[in-house]
Amino acid sequence: MTTYHAVPILAFVLGLSLVAVVSAAAPPPKADFYVAASGKDTDAGTEAKPFATLPRARDAVREKIAKGLDAPVTVLVRGGTYELAEPLAFGPEDSGTDKCPITYAACPGEKVVLSGGRPISGWKKRDGNLWVADLPDVKAGTWRFRELFAAGKRLPRARFPNKGLLHLKDVSQDVKVLGLDQAIPGGDLAGKDAEIVVVENWSLSRAAIASSADRSVTTPTAVGWIGHGPMTTASPGKPAWLEHAPAFLDEPGEWYLDRAVGELRYMAAADEDPVKAAWIAPRLERLLVVMGRPGAPVRYLRFQGMEFVYTTWRFPDGGYSGIQAGHYGPDMKKPVYLLPAALEFGYAENCRLERCRVAHTGAGGIALGAGCRASAIVGCEITDVGGDGIVVGARGSRLGDLSMPALDGDWPNPQDAPNAIEVSNCYLHNCGAVNAGCVGLFVAFTANTRIGHNVVTDMPYTGLSVGFRWNTTPTSQKECLVEFNHISDVMKMLADGGGIYTLGLQPGTVLRGNWIHGIHRSAFAHGGAPNNGIFFDEGSKGFLVERNLIYDAHGGPIRFNQCQEGWHTWRDNTLGKEPAAEAIRDLGAGLEPPFASLLTGEP
Numbered sequence: 001m002t003t004y005h006a007v008p009i010l011a012f013v014l015g016l017s018l019v020a021v022v023s024a025a026a027p028p029p030k031a032d033f034y035v036a037a038s039g040k041d042t043d044a045g046t047e048a049k050p051f052a053t054l055p056r057a058r059d060a061v062r063e064k065i066a067k068g069l070d071a072p073v074t075v076l077v078r079g080g081t082y083e084l085a086e087p088l089a090f091g092p093e094d095s096g097t098d099k100c101p102i103t104y105a106a107c108p109g110e111k112v113v114l115s116g117g118r119p120i121s122g123w124k125k126r127d128g129n130l131w132v133a134d135l136p137d138v139k140a141g142t143w144r145f146r147e148l149f150a151a152g153k154r155l156p157r158a159r160f161p162n163k164g165l166l167h168l169k170d171v172s173q174d175v176k177v178l179g180l181d182q183a184i185p186g187g188d189l190a191g192k193d194a195e196i197v198v199v200e201n202w203s204l205s206r207a208a209i210a211s212s213a214d215r216s217v218t219t220p221t222a223v224g225w226i227g228h229g230p231m232t233t234a235s236p237g238k239p240a241w242l243e244h245a246p247a248f249l250d251e252p253g254e255w256y257l258d259r260a261v262g263e264l265r266y267m268a269a270a271d272e273d274p275v276k277a278a279w280i281a282p283r284l285e286r287l288l289v290v291m292g293r294p295g296a297p298v299r300y301l302r303f304q305g306m307e308f309v310y311t312t313w314r315f316p317d318g319g320y321s322g323i324q325a326g327h328y329g330p331d332m333k334k335p336v337y338l339l340p341a342a343l344e345f346g347y348a349e350n351c352r353l354e355r356c357r358v359a360h361t362g363a364g365g366i367a368l369g370a371g372c373r374a375s376a377i378v379g380c381e382i383t384d385v386g387g388d389g390i391v392v393g394a395r396g397s398r399l400g401d402l403s404m405p406a407l408d409g410d411w412p413n414p415q416d417a418p419n420a421i422e423v424s425n426c427y428l429h430n431c432g433a434v435n436a437g438c439v440g441l442f443v444a445f446t447a448n449t450r451i452g453h454n455v456v457t458d459m460p461y462t463g464l465s466v467g468f469r470w471n472t473t474p475t476s477q478k479e480c481l482v483e484f485n486h487i488s489d490v491m492k493m494l495a496d497g498g499g500i501y502t503l504g505l506q507p508g509t510v511l512r513g514n515w516i517h518g519i520h521r522s523a524f525a526h527g528g529a530p531n532n533g534i535f536f537d538e539g540s541k542g543f544l545v546e547r548n549l550i551y552d553a554h555g556g557p558i559r560f561n562q563c564q565e566g567w568h569t570w571r572d573n574t575l576g577k578e579p580a581a582e583a584i585r586d587l588g589a590g591l592e593p594p595f596a597s598l599l600t601g602e603p
Contacts, residue, residue: 037080079110096300106305116284117310139262186247203322203437227332292347313362347371386434469504530555
């Protein structure tokens with residue numbers, strides 16, 4: 001494992017200057033193939049006659065691979081927005097070698113956007129400030145979306161109440177009839193595609209509304225993860241709100257999709273003209289799928305400098321009964337699943353995602369699942385994602401159609417456990433934008449994972465979660481290095497989490513040099529458990545905890561639940577008191593100098 005040391009301010013400045021000088025002096029790179037929005041897939045893919053799409057370039061690279069590689073292969077993509085008709089898919093036949101890797105990269109200095117969305121236009125003003133757009137594909141049943149963006153900003157679905165929250169007054173024994181403390185406007189919600197959202201202790205539950213009365217809603221499925229008690233199940237006193245009904249469309253910025261007539265409705269502000277904005281609604285659930293298979297992984301495939309934006313989330317037939325960190329399932333006796341990710345990797349070895357951006361997703365950002373080895377996510381920005389920002393491991397992923405027979409299940413085949421994965425110098429912020437019980441970065445059932453020098457901030461729940469076994473039974477989760485991350489401004493909505501959250505026996509795991517502060521507790525968080533800098537939850541054991549700076553945590557810097565302080569080794573931590581600026585600087589947590597521009601939005 002590589003250990004990163006303190007980064008003085010002078011080195012920081014010199015590092016940035018060096019990067020700028022090298023970038024300015026570097027000649028334009030040459031490539032084997034080129035892609036441009038103005039190109040043609042019938043052309044040769046040269047710089048003068050580029051392809052129009054990445055799938056065409058991929059196929060050209062496949063032909064080159066089939067003949068045998070004797071040099072690295074590079075595809076350069078010119079600036080522009082590329083609307084994907086389907087996820088960009090790569091398999092074992094797209095592999096490079098250690099000496100001849102395959103790289104798909106944005107042309108230096110050019111903005112390349114791979115989009116799963118489609119523009120919306122044709123707005124017409126109706127009554128007052130209500131605007132409508134006709135969408136024939138929605139009426140035909142071929143397009144349904146839960147997300148809408150204007151000028152790159154996620155807009156809320158119409159909800160009730162606009163301010164504050166409802167509270168559950170009573171709940172039926174089957175958890176399908178929920179009484180509310182306020183009357184519902186607009187009459188019966190049957191057939192309106194409306195939902196109820198219940199704030200659990202550390203997750204959210206969402207259920208379709210089959211019908212409603214004055215102060216109650218009836219759902220076709222139980223609301224919450226049944227069998228774990230009131231903490232993850234709808235119960236009296238819990239906060240809630242209702243979402244997506246015509247009668248709720250009364251606040252500027254809200255929208256409603258009427259699928260029956262194929263009409264999108266938007267409530268504008270008094271001085272707003274929707275015609276002038278750029279509107280996007282997503283069609284795809286995934287943008288990039290790199291999927292090998294046991295014995296035939298995808299190898300030495302790299303993506304650099306591209307943006308992946310706009311995905312939808314297909315609401316589960318049984319509702320979304322949030323469990324923890326993006327996992328959901330109807331009850332403890334049935335399989336558990338993980339929210340899909342916009343970029344998914346399975347059985348991928350020596351693959352790399354570098355200086356990319358993932359944003360505006362309905363569910364997760366990036367997931368590395370079964371069979372991933374020696375791969376890395378470096379210098380990427382993950383923001384405005386509906387679920388977890390980055391997931392490494394976690395059997396609940398739908399990669400390879402795997403689900404967990406039990407919440408704390410391990411891989412049936414130990415060889416499937418991801419090994420030697422690196423996530424470093426990434427900027428993760430505003431994750432859990434749709435389902436607040438998600439985290440910035442989740443690691444479970446992996447070996448030798450390194451999580452280093454990332455910035456994780458602006459989260460409704462936990463910043464970084466490591467491990468997923470609620471006891472000290474050995475699993476594949478071991479030797480995880482979590483070092484020099486800057487985690488702040490988290491736990492803004494839910495309870496019972498922290499800057500770093502851990503579960504289970506994890507021999508050889510190290511939490512080193514992390515700077516953790518700004519751990520909140522919202523006024524409506526349900527449940528009495530505190531939020532902490534590091535929360536060692538059930539079975540957490542076998543860690544080295546050293547040189548961490550933890551302060552400004554609502555529930556205190558450290559908490560143990562069904563585990564003990566003596567189960568870990570402790571060295572030189574600063575807990576509870578804000579250190580001097582020099583100590584923070586000398587720690588060197590957060591992004592390293594070559595990646596500092598991620599925080600400023602500079603190229």
